[in-house]
Amino acid sequence: MTEAPRDSDERTERSLNFIEQIVDEDIAAGKNGGRVHTRFPPEPNGYLHIGHAKSICLNFGLADEYGGQTNLRFDDTNPVTEDTEYVDSIKNDVRWLGFDWENEFYASDYFEQIYQFAETLIQKGLAYVDDSTAEEISAQKGTPTEPGRLNQYRDRSVAENLDLFRRMRAGDYPDSAKVLRAKVDMASPNMQLRDPIIYRIKHAHHHRTGDAWCIYPMYDFAHGQSDAIEHITHSLCTLEFEVHRPLYEWFIQQLELFPSRQIEFARLNLTYTVMSKRKLKQLVEEKHVSGWDDPRMPTIAGIRRRGYTPASIREFCDRIGIAKRDNLIDVGLLEFCIREELNRTAPRLMAVLDEKPLKLVITNYDLGREEIMHIENNPEDPSAGVRDVPFSREVYIERDDFMENPPKKFFRLFPGGMVRLKGAYIIKCEEVVKDNAGEIIELRCTYIPESRSGSDTSGINVKGTIHWVSVPHAVEAEVRLYDRLFSVENPAADERDFKELINPNSLETVRAFVEPALVAATRSGSLTNVQFMRKGYFILDADSTDALPVFNRTATLKDGWAKEQKKG
RNA sequence: UGCCCGAUCGUCUAAGGGUAGGACGACAGAUUUUGGUUCUGUUUGUGGAGGUUCGAAUCCUUCUCGGGCAACCA
Numbered sequence: 001m002t003e004a005p006r007d008s009d010e011r012t013e014r015s016l017n018f019i020e021q022i023v024d025e026d027i028a029a030g031k032n033g034g035r036v037h038t039r040f041p042p043e044p045n046g047y048l049h050i051g052h053a054k055s056i057c058l059n060f061g062l063a064d065e066y067g068g069q070t071n072l073r074f075d076d077t078n079p080v081t082e083d084t085e086y087v088d089s090i091k092n093d094v095r096w097l098g099f100d101w102e103n104e105f106y107a108s109d110y111f112e113q114i115y116q117f118a119e120t121l122i123q124k125g126l127a128y129v130d131d132s133t134a135e136e137i138s139a140q141k142g143t144p145t146e147p148g149r150l151n152q153y154r155d156r157s158v159a160e161n162l163d164l165f166r167r168m169r170a171g172d173y174p175d176s177a178k179v180l181r182a183k184v185d186m187a188s189p190n191m192q193l194r195d196p197i198i199y200r201i202k203h204a205h206h207h208r209t210g211d212a213w214c215i216y217p218m219y220d221f222a223h224g225q226s227d228a229i230e231h232i233t234h235s236l237c238t239l240e241f242e243v244h245r246p247l248y249e250w251f252i253q254q255l256e257l258f259p260s261r262q263i264e265f266a267r268l269n270l271t272y273t274v275m276s277k278r279k280l281k282q283l284v285e286e287k288h289v290s291g292w293d294d295p296r297m298p299t300i301a302g303i304r305r306r307g308y309t310p311a312s313i314r315e316f317c318d319r320i321g322i323a324k325r326d327n328l329i330d331v332g333l334l335e336f337c338i339r340e341e342l343n344r345t346a347p348r349l350m351a352v353l354d355e356k357p358l359k360l361v362i363t364n365y366d367l368g369r370e371e372i373m374h375i376e377n378n379p380e381d382p383s384a385g386v387r388d389v390p391f392s393r394e395v396y397i398e399r400d401d402f403m404e405n406p407p408k409k410f411f412r413l414f415p416g417g418m419v420r421l422k423g424a425y426i427i428k429c430e431e432v433v434k435d436n437a438g439e440i441i442e443l444r445c446t447y448i449p450e451s452r453s454g455s456d457t458s459g460i461n462v463k464g465t466i467h468w469v470s471v472p473h474a475v476e477a478e479v480r481l482y483d484r485l486f487s488v489e490n491p492a493a494d495e496r497d498f499k500e501l502i503n504p505n506s507l508e509t510v511r512a513f514v515e516p517a518l519v520a521a522t523r524s525g526s527l528t529n530v531q532f533m534r535k536g537y538f539i540l541d542a543d544s545t546d547a548l549p550v551f552n553r554t555a556t557l558k559d560g561w562a563k564e565q566k567k568g
Numbered sequence: 569u570g571c572c573c574g575a576u577c578g579u580c581u582a583a584g585g586g587u588a589g590g591a592c593g594a595c596a597g598a599u600u601u602u603g604g605u606u607c608u609g610u611u612u613g614u615g616g617a618g619g620u621u622c623g624a625a626u627c628c629u630u631c632u633c634g635g636g637c638a639a640c641c642a
Contacts, residue, residue, distance in 0.1 A: 043640095141638055239574090242572065277642095319581085325575065325580095326573050327579085327580065339604090426601095465601045
């Protein structure tokens with residue numbers, strides 16, 4: 001059940017990623033009776049980001065493709081970092097992305113079962129209680145090139161281990177006094193197998209189980225077990241868990257559990273941003289951004305507030321593919337995905353984004369005269385209709401749309417030059433008015449009465465069309481222009497601290513004058529994505545007030561003129 | 569340097585013994601009342617060296633490079 005089903009026709013047309021190939025093979029081999037059951041397993045200790053979206057689309061998409069199911073499972077085994085605030089935001093974000101989970105589970109639902117698994121391991125002589133300190137355990141673990149050492153606790157009897165472990169559960173010991181370890185192989189070349197800790201004592205309040213427990217299983221002793229309990233067929237995770245897979249399978253084997261199959265894929269990296277939860281949290285806590293939902297953040301909440309749509313994110317996740325090699329995706333691809341959608345769907349409007357817009361006075365247009373222009377809402381979609389746009393003797397235009405000494409190929413306005421005011425008339429710039437400081441304060445123009453849009457009999461062809469807003473009808477707004485949060489492509493690979501790499505110009509707030517229809521449309525309720533003609537895609541922000549609407553720039557339009565200029 | 573994983577256009581991603589293809593980007597042109605969109609075209613790639621084979625991106629060996637693993641985090 002998702003908004004983005006993949007039908008079988010599409011499936012045969014496109015190539016399969018390596019995970020789909022594995023699933024195909026598993027089905028062909030008759031595993032699990034052809035059943036496909038995945039899960040999305042976030043830890044509720046932070047907000048979801050675009051990297052999680054990749055995982056969500058993968059897990060839900062795969063189940064959907066094979067007629068299977070996906071569970072939402074919170075990996076909540078560390079009560080000190082987890083919180084219901086995160087649980088709620090995660091559920092909200094997954095739903096917003098367009099996915100519905102089959103079951104909502106929590107690793108904490110299984111604490112009793114997992115505890116019993118631990119006792120089973122002890123009974124089989126495959127786990128022991130260790131009184132060593134964290135430092136001692138670390139030291140005894142060895143290094144990647146030297147084997148670990150065995151300690152005296154490793155030889156405790158089953159009875160003693162059982163007694164000790166039960167007393168750990170009963171709360172007889174303070175935090176960190178003892179741990180339960182799996183007895184695997186202290187000399188294994190795989191560090192994960194050197195008697196990993198599977199239970200630790202934490203007298204901490206858990207967001208779901210409250211104070212029922214003072215011992216909590218570690219990831220390795222909870223994740224695979226949870227997969228098994230839920231009969232997950234394919235357990236998809238990121239590459240860093242690859243070395244955990246032998247342990248994952250060891251537990252399954254020793255405990256004789258349902259054999260879920262863990263498959264690892266490369267996590268998403270995006271240019272000009274960071275994806276680590278720790279760093280994102282730091283940006284929020286140290287106020288480098290306004291919050292988890294700051295529109296510059298790569299979080300789902302931030303991207304949503306920025307104006308991205310669920311479909312555009314799904315499209316992005318589809319396009320980046322699934323593989324095992326490390327990758328750094330050009331954020332331009334994300335922008336392409338939202339432009340592609342919004343070009344089709346976003347109503348066009350006119351807004352002049354300028355602290356000091358240029359006033360243009362049409363000297364041969366009667367004082368006090370007004371006309372209503374009917375301008376198409378979306379040239380890509382005739383069914384979007386037209387809207388009324390008031391026109392008058394004085395209009396604002398962008399300062400960038402006028403140049404006193406234009407270079408070659410400048411199609412906009414200049415002294416003696418002509419342009420069309422979008423949806424209205426062709427005008428000619430007759431005079432430039434400056435103040436004492438030499439700054440242009442006004443353009444005096446004439447219009448061609450026969451050139452009215454839609455009934456143009458003037459026969460005049462102009463190269464440029466610019467947008468405008470009638471001065472007496474203009475509504476003031478605040479517009480937030482966002483740019484990449486970091487000034488280097490790959491902050492994670494830089495030697496400098498990532499906070500030194502923050503782009504100081506990632507947010508520019510400007511005053512804008514917008515056409516009245518815009519305010520009416522956006523105030524009517526839904527946060528609709530719009531295009532400010534020639535400027536980009538924007539969305540109304542929740543910070544808006546009745547007095548001052550606020551718009552976030554989702555993405556710019558491609559700017560061929562800027563490119564032309566760069567060429568020199 | 570112990571173990572594991574990986575390496576294909578600038579960036580992603582296909583091809584799994586039989587013509588290296590797609591997307592994004594870039595470049596050029598056409599269209600355009602958004603320097604947007606759309607359309608057309610162009611450019612660029614199998615990390616190195618050996619081997620197997622009629623034939624290798626694909627299989628083998630080796631080298632190089634990149635990533636991961638030594639939390640009572642996940």
